[in-house]
Amino acid sequence: MHKTYDAIVVGAGSVGMPTALALGEKGLRTLVIDMHPSPGQGENKHAIGGVRATHSAPGKILACLRSLQILSTWKQVHGDDIEWLQGGYLYPVYRQADADMLKNLLPLQKSYGLNIDFVGPHEVRAIMPGINPDGLLGGTFAPEDGSISPLLVANAYYRRALRLGVEFRFKEKIDQLLTGPGYIQGVATDRGRYAAPVVVDAAGPFSAPLAATAGVRIPVTPDCHEAAITEPVQSFFHCMVVDIRPAPGSKNFYFYQNLHGQVVFCITPDPPIVGTDKRETSVFLPQICTRLVHLLPRLKNLRVRRTWRGLYPMTPDGSPIVGWNREVHGLLHATGMCGQGLMLGTGVGELVARLITRTTTPEDAIILKEFSPYREFKGMEKLK
Numbered sequence: 001m002h003k004t005y006d007a008i009v010v011g012a013g014s015v016g017m018p019t020a021l022a023l024g025e026k027g028l029r030t031l032v033i034d035m036h037p038s039p040g041q042g043e044n045k046h047a048i049g050g051v052r053a054t055h056s057a058p059g060k061i062l063a064c065l066r067s068l069q070i071l072s073t074w075k076q077v078h079g080d081d082i083e084w085l086q087g088g089y090l091y092p093v094y095r096q097a098d099a100d101m102l103k104n105l106l107p108l109q110k111s112y113g114l115n116i117d118f119v120g121p122h123e124v125r126a127i128m129p130g131i132n133p134d135g136l137l138g139g140t141f142a143p144e145d146g147s148i149s150p151l152l153v154a155n156a157y158y159r160r161a162l163r164l165g166v167e168f169r170f171k172e173k174i175d176q177l178l179t180g181p182g183y184i185q186g187v188a189t190d191r192g193r194y195a196a197p198v199v200v201d202a203a204g205p206f207s208a209p210l211a212a213t214a215g216v217r218i219p220v221t222p223d224c225h226e227a228a229i230t231e232p233v234q235s236f237f238h239c240m241v242v243d244i245r246p247a248p249g250s251k252n253f254y255f256y257q258n259l260h261g262q263v264v265f266c267i268t269p270d271p272p273i274v275g276t277d278k279r280e281t282s283v284f285l286p287q288i289c290t291r292l293v294h295l296l297p298r299l300k301n302l303r304v305r306r307t308w309r310g311l312y313p314m315t316p317d318g319s320p321i322v323g324w325n326r327e328v329h330g331l332l333h334a335t336g337m338c339g340q341g342l343m344l345g346t347g348v349g350e351l352v353a354r355l356i357t358r359t360t361t362p363e364d365a366i367i368l369k370e371f372s373p374y375r376e377f378k379g380m381e382k383l384k
């Protein structure tokens with residue numbers, strides 16, 4: 001073995017970086033290993049930047065409220081600009097069933113501390129100038145949700161974690177979780193072996209093959225999602241807009257205008273495209289642009305600069321997998337973030353550190369039950 005640590009984190013991504021920072025803050029000797037050359041180069045950088053606590057499940061609301069607290073104040077507390085933009089999340093609705101569904105969620109969302117309300121069509125048009133008014137019934141608006149730059153935040157975490165003594169090994173692939181009978185011993189990479197009584201699986205879409213090296217099966221499957229960014233134009237809206245209506249070949253789509261004036265957008269394919277193929281397709285732009293321009297006609301002359309494709313680490317019920325493995329003592333799963341790893345990662349990172357230091361709170365118990373690796377994985381979140 002090269003060296004012994006208190007904890008090894010597999011993956012310097014949306015979950016691994018905040019986890020490393022939280023462990024460093026607790027004074028644990030921590031090693032982070034990633035096969036990429038620098039932080040956030042896996043799926044983290046493919047996220048479009050949305051951070052919301054607008055969810056329909058308590059655990060996700062609580063974890064993301066904590067993420068919002070940290071990210072919205074990061075610049076004041078730590079000094080780095082992570083391009084935090086508090087524009088809110090708007091879910092406009094054109095179908096009565098959607099309006100009823102969103103209204104029915106409000107009592108639960110508010111009871112967990114989310115600042116959200118249903119607003120009428122007039123107010124939706126004020127929040128999102130130029131939105132198609134035909135049949136618009138209103139929508140929910142959560143003003144404290146927002147967006148960040150995924151790469152800037154990964155690097156902000158990196159710099160701070162380094163200062164706290166966290167060690168990083170990049171360009172190093174973990175080939176094997178090392179185990180004794182029923183417990184974790186460390187990891188073996190293509191360059192060496194490292195020992196620790198705790199290994200955090202923050203490997204995102206590659207968690208299933210990683211866990212399999214310790215004989216553990218976890219239901220995380222990569223599925224492909226495309227996104228695009230336009231040229232910058234003068235800022236004309238601030239919120240993330242989520243259109244939850246399905247259309248041929250897709251479920252919802254979402255977009256916002258970032259601090260540089262660029263519109264960034266993404267769609268959920270239906271049926272899902274399972275696999276690890278990250279090549280862009282010719283289907284995505286015609287599909288999403290038709291929907292975008294119908295919803296917001298003034299986007300029609302905007303030029304697209306770049307498209308990309310990344311992977312969601314999907315679970316069967318759309319919720320993350322966070323918690324200790326019962327078969328391999330010391331193996332801690334923090335994976336399966338689906339399309340929400342950037343927004344969940346910060347809150348989950350702190351939670352993982354509390355699990356390791358045995359300092360979890362009653363609020364954590366709600367999150368851990370919802371994210372348990374041993375739940376039934378049945379059903380689907382209402383706002384999925």
Ligand SMILES: Cc1cc2nc3c(=O)[nH]c(=O)nc-3n(C[C@H](O)[C@H](O)[C@H](O)COP(=O)(O)OP(=O)(O)OC[C@H]3O[C@@H](n4cnc5c(N)ncnc54)[C@H](O)[C@@H]3O)c2cc1C
Nearest residue numbers: 011013014015035042043044048050174204310341342343
């Ligand atoms: C188009 C698109 C848009 C999205 N938009 C949003 C959004 O707006 N908001 C949001 O919250 N989420 C969004 N997401 C989802 C988000 O990107 C993911 O949920 C999140 O990045 C997953 O985080 P993670 O830490 O689990 O995985 P990653 O960020 O991929 O980190 C895992 C890391 O583990 C490393 N790794 C894995 N296996 C090994 C190994 N064996 N050895 C060494 N290293 C290993 C990888 O290299 C990687 O760096 C989007 C995703 C896509 C594709």
